[in-house]
Amino acid sequence: SSELTQDPAVSVALGQTVRITCQGDSLRSSYASWYQQKPGQAPVLVIYNKNNRPSGIPDRFSGASSGNTASLTITGAQAEDEADYYCNSRDSSGNHWVFGGGTKLTVL
Amino acid sequence: QVQLVESGGGVVQPGRSLRLSCAASGFTFSSYGMHWVRQAPGKGLEWVAVISYDGRNKYYADSVKGRFTISRDNSKNMLNLQMNSLRAEDTAVYYCATDYDSSDWGQGTLVTVSS
Numbered sequence: 001s002s003e004l005t006q007d008p009a010v011s012v013a014l015g016q017t018v019r020i021t022c023q024g025d026s027l028r029s030s031y032a033s034w035y036q037q038k039p040g041q042a043p044v045l046v047i048y049n050k051n052n053r054p055s056g057i058p059d060r061f062s063g064a065s066s067g068n069t070a071s072l073t074i075t076g077a078q079a080e081d082e083a084d085y086y087c088n089s090r091d092s093s094g095n096h097w098v099f100g101g102g103t104k105l106t107v108l
Numbered sequence: 109q110v111q112l113v114e115s116g117g118g119v120v121q122p123g124r125s126l127r128l129s130c131a132a133s134g135f136t137f138s139s140y141g142m143h144w145v146r147q148a149p150g151k152g153l154e155w156v157a158v159i160s161y162d163g164r165n166k167y168y169a170d171s172v173k174g175r176f177t178i179s180r181d182n183s184k185n186m187l188n189l190q191m192n193s194l195r196a197e198d199t200a201v202y203y204c205a206t207d208y209d210s211s212d213w214g215q216g217t218l219v220t221v222s223s
Contacts, residue, residue, distance in 0.1 A: 033209075033211065035153070042203060042213055042214065042215045042216055043153065043203070043213055044213075045210060045211055045212075045213075048209050048210050048211065049209050052209070052210070054210050084152075086152065086153050088153075095158065095165075095167045096155060096158065096167055096169070097143060097145070097155040097158070098155065099145075099152060099153040099154065099155060100152075101152050102152040102153070
């Protein structure tokens with residue numbers, strides 16, 4: 001079982017804003033990263049260190065964190081944002097990675 | 109540009125062994141820790157193992173501890189995963205990934221454990 005908890009599925013209307021959340025004790029001491037994964041493809045990092053975007057990631061993706069909860073917000077969701085999203089952080093020891101169970105985002 | 113290319117996947121019988129490799133380029137391999145992450149068909153991401161930049165420290169998920177061994181060859185920019193006593197539940201796509209903040213991942217290699 002994951003030490004990070006995500007809602008299994010979320011939907012958003014095209015062009016609207018959606019927030020995907022991730023909860024876990026490790027988030028009190030470690031920043032979250034977020035990965036986007038489309039069917040048949042490798043995961044792609046969209047947010048790291050709470051709210052940093054790798055080169056090439058649209059600025060409609062943003063991250064935030066408070067206490068034991070991290071969130072990924074997509075402002076103005078596009079059809080191409082439909083994907084699975086995974087949160088990730090280090091565990092309390094700082095040595096292991098942990099992943100959330102993933103959230104399937106549907107863009108209506 | 110960072111490139112990570114996994115290889116060594118395939119079909120293997122339960123109880124047998126398999127060795128995965130990850131060829132790294134485009135960054136100073138010897139300066140960073142490296143992870144293996146896997147994804148079973150239709151399932152989420154599962155962290156498998158990590159090795160420090162110099163190979164001295166290694167940590168494993170409980171599900172693979174005692175069966176899998178992570179190693180690296182900094183002279184060849186290569187990361188390895190020796191998988192022994194394979195089980196059906198080890199069937200997954202295996203990804204290597206860098207241990208820095210803006211982590212880079214490979215495209216993965218599929219391991220199927222089946223008789």
